[in-house]
Amino acid sequence: MQYKQLQNNELSALLAGEMKKFNEFKEKGFKLDLTRGKPCKEQLDLSMGMFDIVNSKTVFGDDKNDYRNYGFIKGVPELNRIFAKLLGVDEEEIISANSSSLCMMYDAVQRAMQFGVLGSKPWNGQGIKFICPSPGYDRHFRICETFGIEMIAVPMTDNGIDMDLVEELVSKDDKIKGIWCVPKYSNPDGITYSDETVKRLAKMKTAASDFRIFWDQAYFIHSLSGDDDKLLNILDLCNEAGNPNRVYIFASTSKITFASGGVAFFASSENNIAEAVKRMGAQTINPNKMSQWMHYEFFKTAEGVLEHMKKHAAILKPKFDAFLTIFKNAFQTDSDVVRWTRPKGGYFISVYVLEGCAAKVIDLCKECGLSLTPAGATYPMGIDDSDSNIRIAPSCCSLEEISISAEILVCCIRIAVLEKLMED
Amino acid sequence: MQYKQLQNNELSALLAGEMKKFNEFKEKGFKLDLTRGKPCKEQLDLSMGMFDIVNSKTVFGDDKNDYRNYGFIKGVPELNRIFAKLLGVDEEEIISANSSSLCMMYDAVQRAMQFGVLGSKPWNGQGIKFICPSPGYDRHFRICETFGIEMIAVPMTDNGIDMDLVEELVSKDDKIKGIWCVPKYSNPDGITYSDETVKRLAKMKTAASDFRIFWDQAYFIHSLSGDDDKLLNILDLCNEAGNPNRVYIFASTSKITFASGGVAFFASSENNIAEAVKRMGAQTINPNKMSQWMHYEFFKTAEGVLEHMKKHAAILKPKFDAFLTIFKNAFQTDSDVVRWTRPKGGYFISVYVLEGCAAKVIDLCKECGLSLTPAGATYPMGIDDSDSNIRIAPSCCSLEEISISAEILVCCIRIAVLEKLMED
Numbered sequence: 001m002q003y004k005q006l007q008n009n010e011l012s013a014l015l016a017g018e019m020k021k022f023n024e025f026k027e028k029g030f031k032l033d034l035t036r037g038k039p040c041k042e043q044l045d046l047s048m049g050m051f052d053i054v055n056s057k058t059v060f061g062d063d064k065n066d067y068r069n070y071g072f073i074k075g076v077p078e079l080n081r082i083f084a085k086l087l088g089v090d091e092e093e094i095i096s097a098n099s100s101s102l103c104m105m106y107d108a109v110q111r112a113m114q115f116g117v118l119g120s121k122p123w124n125g126q127g128i129k130f131i132c133p134s135p136g137y138d139r140h141f142r143i144c145e146t147f148g149i150e151m152i153a154v155p156m157t158d159n160g161i162d163m164d165l166v167e168e169l170v171s172k173d174d175k176i177k178g179i180w181c182v183p184k185y186s187n188p189d190g191i192t193y194s195d196e197t198v199k200r201l202a203k204m205k206t207a208a209s210d211f212r213i214f215w216d217q218a219y220f221i222h223s224l225s226g227d228d229d230k231l232l233n234i235l236d237l238c239n240e241a242g243n244p245n246r247v248y249i250f251a252s253t254s255k256i257t258f259a260s261g262g263v264a265f266f267a268s269s270e271n272n273i274a275e276a277v278k279r280m281g282a283q284t285i286n287p288n289k290m291s292q293w294m295h296y297e298f299f300k301t302a303e304g305v306l307e308h309m310k311k312h313a314a315i316l317k318p319k320f321d322a323f324l325t326i327f328k329n330a331f332q333t334d335s336d337v338v339r340w341t342r343p344k345g346g347y348f349i350s351v352y353v354l355e356g357c358a359a360k361v362i363d364l365c366k367e368c369g370l371s372l373t374p375a376g377a378t379y380p381m382g383i384d385d386s387d388s389n390i391r392i393a394p395s396c397c398s399l400e401e402i403s404i405s406a407e408i409l410v411c412c413i414r415i416a417v418l419e420k421l422m423e424d
Numbered sequence: 425m426q427y428k429q430l431q432n433n434e435l436s437a438l439l440a441g442e443m444k445k446f447n448e449f450k451e452k453g454f455k456l457d458l459t460r461g462k463p464c465k466e467q468l469d470l471s472m473g474m475f476d477i478v479n480s481k482t483v484f485g486d487d488k489n490d491y492r493n494y495g496f497i498k499g500v501p502e503l504n505r506i507f508a509k510l511l512g513v514d515e516e517e518i519i520s521a522n523s524s525s526l527c528m529m530y531d532a533v534q535r536a537m538q539f540g541v542l543g544s545k546p547w548n549g550q551g552i553k554f555i556c557p558s559p560g561y562d563r564h565f566r567i568c569e570t571f572g573i574e575m576i577a578v579p580m581t582d583n584g585i586d587m588d589l590v591e592e593l594v595s596k597d598d599k600i601k602g603i604w605c606v607p608k609y610s611n612p613d614g615i616t617y618s619d620e621t622v623k624r625l626a627k628m629k630t631a632a633s634d635f636r637i638f639w640d641q642a643y644f645i646h647s648l649s650g651d652d653d654k655l656l657n658i659l660d661l662c663n664e665a666g667n668p669n670r671v672y673i674f675a676s677t678s679k680i681t682f683a684s685g686g687v688a689f690f691a692s693s694e695n696n697i698a699e700a701v702k703r704m705g706a707q708t709i710n711p712n713k714m715s716q717w718m719h720y721e722f723f724k725t726a727e728g729v730l731e732h733m734k735k736h737a738a739i740l741k742p743k744f745d746a747f748l749t750i751f752k753n754a755f756q757t758d759s760d761v762v763r764w765t766r767p768k769g770g771y772f773i774s775v776y777v778l779e780g781c782a783a784k785v786i787d788l789c790k791e792c793g794l795s796l797t798p799a800g801a802t803y804p805m806g807i808d809d810s811d812s813n814i815r816i817a818p819s820c821c822s823l824e825e826i827s828i829s830a831e832i833l834v835c836c837i838r839i840a841v842l843e844k845l846m847e848d
Contacts, residue, residue, distance in 0.1 A: 056475050068683065070678075100707075106707040106708070146706040260493055261715060287524075288685045
């Protein structure tokens with residue numbers, strides 16, 4: 001329906017109908033939560049077999065190495081090999097750590113702030129800036145906030161980011177030291193960076209010689225069906241472009257095995273890895289190699305991991321489909337007041353409502369017992385200038401819950417939009 | 425034997441006898457290693473039952489909480505309760521993390537450098553200093569080195585540290601922001617701080633209002649026999665003295681369960697814990713709670729942990745005894761060229777040889793195939809001015825290996841000392 005062409009009395013009639021539904025939802029006393037990109041119980045159960053593989057007789061390691069003891073700061077080589085293959089890097093270009101890739105990102109920023117990178121001046125005290133594709137992952141932005149790094153919001157496009165703008169910014173300002181990217185199935189839009197976008201990021205001229213791309217591969221093998229997006233290998237492209245040390249790649253098994261007990265990875269050029277290992281040598285003796293070995297025993301090969309991911313997709317896809325079907329039925333695809341993403345992977349659906357309505361929609365949903373990510377949360381400093389984006393995380397609900405949630409959201413969007421149109 | 429009273433011809437005769445033994449050792453082609461305070465295989469095996477307790481049906485958590493998923497940045501409360509009791513703090517005064525307490529120490533220093541503590545100015549750029557009781561743990565000193573923190577070496581005494589000197593230093597210099605302490609069974613001397621030492625640390629006047637004691641409880645329940653040293657509760661004493669936020673306490677299960685897959689703890693005042701949690705909230709979502717839950721299931725209670733520690737002692741004590749017996753037989757207890765510690769717990773024996781001989785002894789041992797921690801390694805910047813201390817780590821050898829190692833060491837000490845006395 002094209003809402004903007006309706007007369008006030010038509011809008012008013014529609015609003016009355018939606019208010020009736022809204023009050024019915026309120027009376028039901030729902031308690032629904034679409035805020036967090038968490039795996040659901042059934043997904044976590046997929047990896048529990050890991051604990052049947054190990055027992056008190058398990059050998060953690062081989063003849064030469066007892067992984068239960070100190071050592072191996074780069075993590076268990078057998079597991080590194082599997083994820084090097086999945087990430088398209090060499091064995092010498094990856095290290096595995098504890099469970100949190102966020103922690104590896106924070107620590108990478110922290111080390112650069114304190115020590116600089118590969119001999120450059122420490123970033124502390126320089127008034128540095130990061131480019132923040134927006135909307136994006138709130139925790140990336142929080143790292144910037146924590147270190148007082150100025151955030152420059154650059155809009156996402158269907159190809160990834162507005163590369164014209166990025167190129168212009170980084171070429172002129174040597175205070176711009178980094179960019180946050182979730183290049184595949186981005187959070188929250190589910191966009192995969194196009195070949196051209198990745199190539200331009202790898203070869204663009206940067207005023208700062210110590211510029212780094214923080215390449216968060218949070219969803220690199222997290223497709224929802226067989227039709228997986230293809231992402232170019234940025235490490236190779238950086239090498240070819242003569243910028244071999246430009247990119248830091250991060251990934252984890254938080255949404256492959258366990259959100260709280262997985263393994264995180266850091267991949268980069270050999271020089272960057274060597275620098276990280278040197279610095280980390282003052283911080284720790286080794287990561288939890290026993291958890292890493294259990295992951296290795298569970299998967300054995302890269303193919304084993306990919307097979308496992310199909311089981312996740314089988315759980316997640318129906319949830320995404322249920323939501324998308326309700327939205328399509330409610331608004332058709334050519335609505336003039338709402339659009340939404342149809343991602344082929346990742347953990348989120350992004351809904352864009354008429355400007356100035358997102359916060360209102362989220363408040364209305366709250367009244368019906370549906371919790372959504374706060375408006376603006378996916379923008380630097382939590383500010384969505386157009387007050388339009390709403391992030392939906394369908395993974396952690398049941399199919400029934402996602403359907404009810406979608407119905408509530410449809411109703412609340414209509415109310416907010418209708419009221420807004422009547423005001424204007 | 426009192427070597428210093430011997431005539432040159434007597435020294436020369438003794439040296440000839442030792443050189444004969446030395447050459448015999450060399451010919452044997454030993455490969456022995458006393459460098460590292462690592463648990464041995466039998467100790468690691470003690471905790472393997474942990475992997476029989478869990479399987480694919482294990483519930484990680486309870487009705488309300490699924491510890492396999494995101495959340496609980498302070499770690500698993502059930503495990504925190506056990507270690508709060510063991511460390512003598514309240515449940516609100518402890519958090520559990522990943523496997524490395526060293527990492528928690530590094531991060532605590534890093535946060536203070538970057539952000540200050542409880543509202544104080546960041547330590548970065550202030551030219552700050554730490555007091556380093558010496559000899560001590562080389563990795564504490566390496567953290568200082570990494571951040572460019574000046575290290576002030578203060579000698580260890582039988583009561584812990586030279587408190588007169590510490591009090592004088594911290595009262596006068598507001599650049600002194602911290603002190604590293606291993607208060608129980610210290611590395612490498614095995615000394616436990618006396619009641620007076622702990623009380624004075626808690627109540628001393630410090631010129632810096634943001635002074636912190638880094639209290640590394642690496643061996644807090646690691647006695648070698650039933651006769652455990654008693655250490656006063658420094659958090660209570662700091663509270664009583666009106667310095668409630670002065671101390672950061674660290675511990676881990678690296679030498680309780682697994683050196684590579686244990687759980688680390690940070691205990692402090694509620695204010696300090698709240699500050700750490702706030703900062704960590706930008707760094708990570710949670711530690712590996714699955715490993716924490718497995719530890720909880722394995723121990724269940726504080727008493728369970730203490731019972732477990734007796735099994736470690738049963739493995740370690742004979743190794744310490746074997747070494748000490750050989751030394752006593754070789755040098756008696758009143759030697760004028762060598763003294764050594766007889767610790768009631770921890771992982772090390774400290775041998776002090778005639779000044780100027782430690783490096784030589786270690787070189788000679790190397791020739792016989794016995795690796796020892798490099799001379800000076802336990803001093804700031806790796807410099808032992810008196811070239812006297814040799815750190816012995818008996819844990820990771822077999823009983824036979826420790827006996828041979830001790831015999832080699834006795835021989836090499838005699839040679840180095842005799843040569844030195846003949847020079848003088």
